[in-house]
Each structure stands twice: as C-alpha cells, then as structure tokens.
Amino acid sequence: MSEEENITENESTLLEVEELKMHFPVRGGVFSRQVGAVRAVDGVTLSIGRGETLGLVGESGCGKSTLGKAIVRLLKPTAGSVRFKGHDITHMWQGKLRPLRQDFQMVFQDPAESLDARMSVGELVAEPMVIQRMGNREQRRERVAELLDRVGLPRSAAQKFSFEFSGGQRQRIGIARALAVNPDLLILDEPVSALDVSVQSQVLNLLMELQRDLGLSYLFIAHDLAVVKHVSDRIAVMYLGKIVEMSGADELYRNPRHAYTKALIEAIPVSDPSQRRDHEPLEGEVPSPINPPPGCAFGHRVSAPGYEKSIEMDIRLKEIEPGHWVSDCPCCVTTPLAGNVES
Amino acid sequence: MSSLLEIKNLATGFQTERGLVRAVDGVSFELEKGKTLGVVGESGCGKTVTAMSIVDLLPKPSGEVLGGSIRFNGGELVGSGQERMQKLRGNEIGVIFQEPMAALNPVHRIGRQITEALELHREMEKRQSLRKAVELLDLVGIPAPERRVIEYPHQLSGGMRQRVMIAIALCCEPDLLIADEPTTALDVTVQAQILNLISRMQDDLGMAVLLITHDLGVIAEQCDEVVVMYAGRIVERAPVEELFANPRHAYTKGLLASIPRLESERKSELRTIPGQVAAIQDFVEGCRFCQRMEREGALTEKRPPYEEVSPGHFLERCPECAK
Numbered sequence: 001m002s003e004e005e006n007i008t009e010n011e012s013t014l015l016e017v018e019e020l021k022m023h024f025p026v027r028g029g030v031f032s033r034q035v036g037a038v039r040a041v042d043g044v045t046l047s048i049g050r051g052e053t054l055g056l057v058g059e060s061g062c063g064k065s066t067l068g069k070a071i072v073r074l075l076k077p078t079a080g081s082v083r084f085k086g087h088d089i090t091h092m093w094q095g096k097l098r099p100l101r102q103d104f105q106m107v108f109q110d111p112a113e114s115l116d117a118r119m120s121v122g123e124l125v126a127e128p129m130v131i132q133r134m135g136n137r138e139q140r141r142e143r144v145a146e147l148l149d150r151v152g153l154p155r156s157a158a159q160k161f162s163f164e165f166s167g168g169q170r171q172r173i174g175i176a177r178a179l180a181v182n183p184d185l186l187i188l189d190e191p192v193s194a195l196d197v198s199v200q201s202q203v204l205n206l207l208m209e210l211q212r213d214l215g216l217s218y219l220f221i222a223h224d225l226a227v228v229k230h231v232s233d234r235i236a237v238m239y240l241g242k243i244v245e246m247s248g249a250d251e252l253y254r255n256p257r258h259a260y261t262k263a264l265i266e267a268i269p270v271s272d273p274s275q276r277r278d279h280e281p282l283e284g285e286v287p288s289p290i291n292p293p294p295g296c297a298f299g300h301r302v303s304a305p306g307y308e309k310s311i312e313m314d315i316r317l318k319e320i321e322p323g324h325w326v327s328d329c330p331c332c333v334t335t336p337l338a339g340n341v342e343s
Numbered sequence: 344m345s346s347l348l349e350i351k352n353l354a355t356g357f358q359t360e361r362g363l364v365r366a367v368d369g370v371s372f373e374l375e376k377g378k379t380l381g382v383v384g385e386s387g388c389g390k391t392v393t394a395m396s397i398v399d400l401l402p403k404p405s406g407e408v409l410g411g412s413i414r415f416n417g418g419e420l421v422g423s424g425q426e427r428m429q430k431l432r433g434n435e436i437g438v439i440f441q442e443p444m445a446a447l448n449p450v451h452r453i454g455r456q457i458t459e460a461l462e463l464h465r466e467m468e469k470r471q472s473l474r475k476a477v478e479l480l481d482l483v484g485i486p487a488p489e490r491r492v493i494e495y496p497h498q499l500s501g502g503m504r505q506r507v508m509i510a511i512a513l514c515c516e517p518d519l520l521i522a523d524e525p526t527t528a529l530d531v532t533v534q535a536q537i538l539n540l541i542s543r544m545q546d547d548l549g550m551a552v553l554l555i556t557h558d559l560g561v562i563a564e565q566c567d568e569v570v571v572m573y574a575g576r577i578v579e580r581a582p583v584e585e586l587f588a589n590p591r592h593a594y595t596k597g598l599l600a601s602i603p604r605l606e607s608e609r610k611s612e613l614r615t616i617p618g619q620v621a622a623i624q625d626f627v628e629g630c631r632f633c634q635r636m637e638r639e640g641a642l643t644e645k646r647p648p649y650e651e652v653s654p655g656h657f658l659e660r661c662p663e664c665a666k
Contacts, residue, residue: 059532060530196385197559197598197601198598199619202615204613205612205613223531225605226605229609230609230611230613250609265605266535267534268531269534269558270563272587273563281532281538285503285533
C-alpha cells in the first residue's frame, strides 16, 4: 500500500509478463509438510500489444490455463511479474486491483459451467457492471440489450436462463458478459473447443469482428493449432510450464524450429484424403509437472540425441530472428542450416 | 453379399416426457470386411445412437430400436435377445468409447477388466488369460505391462486408459470395432498415436472399423468411406476421396468449408452454417437442413428421396440442398 507505484506505460504494449512462475505445493507425510511442487508455470515471459492476438498452444497439463488465470490474478503468482498498462499487478491488493480488473476479462471453455444457472441472462451480463458500480439499473439494462445485439443474440434473451440456450449461444453470453465493462484485453481459455465445427466458426468470426470493431487484445488459449493459427498474430507454444517457441503465426507454421512445435503441426489430421501421410507419431506423453525431468523436458520425452547436454543448462528463450524466439535447447532445435531434414 | 454389417432403414427412438422422439430416423449403410467407415456429424445428429443400436447398448428402458434391420455376419441382430448380444459384444464386436475413465470400472484392476472378457468368451483359465492380458497391453504400447496389469484405471493417463480400452475391445479379435469418438478427449500428439494403433491393429486382425467422430480431419486420415449424418438421417455417403473432392449436399459442403485450416489466410472470415440444429422433438418430416435454413413449404413437408447418384455416392436429394 505504501510503495510508490512505478508506472511505465508503454504506448503499444498492454500486457507484459516476466519470468512468471506459478507453483503449487505438494504436501505429504505426517505433518503435511511440503514435499515438492507442481511447477505448472515455470518462468514464462511474454507480452501482448494493443489490438493484438497472442495464441497460446500446448497439450493438456502444459500450464496454459494456469498461466491465463495467474495473469488475471485468479491465482497469486509464485514469482515473476505481470504488468498491465504499466501497472505492476502481480501483488496488488484486491481493493486496488478491482478498478483495473475492468480492463481485462476472462472467457472460459465451458459456458455451461461458468454461467450461474440461477441467474437470468440479463443478470449474468449485468453482473460485472454491478461489481464495478457502473451506471444505474436503467443504464445497465440498456447496455445489456446493446451487448446482446453485439454478440448476435436476441434482446429477449435477457429474460431467459443460460440453460435454455445451445452451447454456441451460451458462449456468446459468456462473451457479452466479458465485454460488459469495456475491457481492453480478453483472456479466452479454449473458447471454442466445446463447440461443434459449424458453430465454432460462428463464434470465431464473432471474436475476430469484435476485435476489429473494438480494438480488443486477446490471449487466445487453445490446443487446436489450426484454430489458433487462424485467429492469432503471434503464437507461443508451451510445453510443461515453459514456452519453447514464440513467433509470428505464419512464420511459426512455415518455419517451426523446435522439435515439439514440429511434432504438434505434424500431428494435426489434414482434412484432405489425397494428402494422407504415413508418419510415425510422436512417442510418449507429457511428463508430470511434479518433479519434471531435468534439462529439456521434450528432449527427455523423445530421448533426443544430445539430451544429456541440456541437463546442466539453464534453457532460455533466444531470439534467433526478429520476433522469432526459440528455447536454446541443444537437443530439440535444429540450426537454420540443418533445417528441412524431413521428407 | 459379402458385407460384414448391413443396416437397413434403422429407426431408434427414446421415450421422453414429451412423447417419443426419433434420434435415428431411417438410416441405411453397409460396411465391408476390413474396411473403415466414418460416421461424421454434429452433436445430437444420431451417430452415437446408431452405434449403440448395433450393440444393443441403448439406455434402457427409454431407448429402443423402433424398426429396420441390422445384419451382422449374415445374422439379424434386431430382436435377437440378450443372450445372443452378450455373446457378440466384446467378442465379435469390440467397442471403445470417448471417455475411457467412464467406461472402465474404477474398482477393478486393469488386468481383471481384460481377463473378464477372455474368461467369458474364450473360456480361458485365469493364469492363461492374465498372460494374454499382459501380452495385449504390450501390443497396444503400454510400457511395463506386467506392472500396469495390477494397477487401477485412475493410475493411468488419458492416453494410457484409451489404450487399455483398445486392449479390452481387441482381446477376442473381433470382426468389427466400433470406436465412438476414440480420440476426442486426447491431445493431438496422443490422438495420432491412438489412430495409428487402431490402423495397425486393423491391418493385423483384418477387422472392420466403424469410426464415429465430429472431426473431419480424423475422417480424412482414417476412413475408406464416409457417412454424413444430420438430425437423425444420412444426408450423404461416399468414398472418402469422393466426399472431400465432390461434396453434393449443402450440409456436407458447409461442414467442409467451416473448418479453419492451417493453410487458410489468417483472420479471414470463416464460412459458417447459419442457424442451428432444431430440437429433436421439432424435427420436420421433410428436409431438416431446409428447416435449419428456415425454408418452408413442400421442402420441409415431404422427405426427400435418398438415392445413389453415382457409383457409391448416396445423397438425400432435397431440391434445395442437393441441386
């Protein structure tokens, strides 16, 4: 409360995350002492500019959802910092954080679970405004109607309950609710994974349109690389709590450098039977983030030659080309010259 | 006829508070020995109910086969009785489900769940069946199978559990494997492993696979032939190359166009299918895709004919949707 806040607002950067760690204690033994830690997020650095979409991909358990929650302070980070519009919000107390919360909102994967079934859609969409003490009842009602229009739902929806709607419509309600307080940044945690393809494309179109019209920034968390690539400007690939590669979306797809990124792209089924490939799928599974293997976790999974070298190393992201960051791991990253070995 | 599975005019319904609803409404297709048939469609289109009708695993007493015929290896399955179905399931027909944690028994060891089928169908004795279980776990790529065989389902990861499901489904070397969204709950790299495993097993055992999925990518990679279902009916059926190269029904075209592809232009507007599937009790007799498009009149009153339009390519010939 007493510390002078050091605001360094950078015009183009909205969110800056530095060396963020989110560890959960594992307790055991007679006295429930801490015997270890789940390193769900283990030193992540990233930034999001105004009007930009950063896609975050990775498999389940890689820590991508935890990262999203730590950024919006639904979790209290273990170490590192989160700066939003220049304010360090990492350890900010709730009273001071609340007004800033307006500017970043979260949309969850399963709208059936994240929307209170006992509240009408009107109440659900108005709730963030109530918390932020925005407007009076009448003004809020008007704003709800506007928001429902905006996300493509009839105004009459306000009187109904969320369970009366289909999955796609419920996700629209979730988006309207997040937009209610005029945020600058939306953290979208698997916003379309629970939806059928034809509905998925409707919601993706809506998100892209909202971004164009309102200048929103997105952190788009998903496991579907094709979806992420479609909506993102830049993409970060996460593996076992760490970002292993980050670059422009087209560049990442055209020129993946990390073996894990390559494997992810390779594993996506291609919707074209004439391009059927006979590839050997990646072996193994993502290891447990409790006591992760030393050194490069992916190299350990695939027993990459040269893995031993990584054990003693402090593996970090390195910018190999402007805007293209890859972890400087000795076993998983092919040098530019040796690239294109496949086929 | 050499078809392993022949379904004719299958109708399956459920008794609900609002009366009888038809989840599957006149579905016909065949599956040849050793081939893979994909069934694709969105949630609620009746793809799972079709599969559950084959093995008589519909929720009882509300669900029942209302009409039509299911012939397997030449014998009729509809109305064949509990005893026959029990001999069939897990023996001649193996089934794997989307969520292996829900399908595996949490209080029984992995090994026991495999040996159960072997002892029942193959009359193996305990020691012999346990040895076979370890062999099977090894075959489906589970490391340290002799240790895993005494573990419980919760001790395994999602991908490992799906492998156990496959081991159970395949233990009696079935002629047909029904796989209902086998990889939907899994990560992409693990999905690739599981699909690869199914193909390998198929080659080894010469079994046919009925693969139910909503993922057109999985269909494109795995199947020989595809059935597209919409609102309880088949709207189109064709060999996989034909379907992707030359889709004829508006719904198939819409589905294919609405998937974001890696090679498509970023942030371009995606094609969508307007509206949504009608609630099951509101299904019209006529073309149900026309119903979604809010077209009226004769189109939604009379059921369009389902015909073969070119060799192997079947189509529900709605004058609007299949011009």
